[in-house]
Amino acid sequence: MSNLKEATDRYLTTDFKNKPVLALVALIGLGPYKKTISSSIDTYGPILTGIALYRHLPHLERSSDNKSILELEGSPLQSRLMGLLTDLSFQPHWHLWSLSNDKLMEFFSFNSKVESATGQFNPLSFNAYLAE
Incomplete structure (x- = not known):
């Protein structure tokens, strides 16, 4: 031992x-x-x-x-x-590092919908992360 x-x-x-x-x-x-x-x-x-x-x-x-x-x-x-x-x-x-995968995807999906509904730029756009 x-x-x-x-x-x-x-x-x-x-x-x-x-x-x-x-x-x-x-x-x-x-x-x-x-x-x-x-x-x-x-x-x-x-x-x-x-x-x-x-x-x-x-x-x-x-x-x-x-x-x-x-x-x-x-x-x-x-x-x-x-x-x-x-x-x-x-x-x-707050603190995206603490979210589960499902909650993170839900957050990005919601923000994408807000972005398309308002026509405003979303710096947290999920598509921006996919492009990296």
């Missing part, structure tokens, strides 16, 4: 743990806090994952994420993270 742990430890480098979490930092828009988060990956990693998946989690797991953030007392990130959870709870189309 010791050999397995040693072999695993060789591959689970800090970089291996940091990259996915730092990708979430960029996606969620927490760039100014990158240094703080990367210095405490084991603390912030599960919290950021919970935030990214928040709309898709059962109530109990949502509560767990809230609790984890509240335990960050004194952290400069605490209020920013709680703000994100509040946004996700009360604003159905």
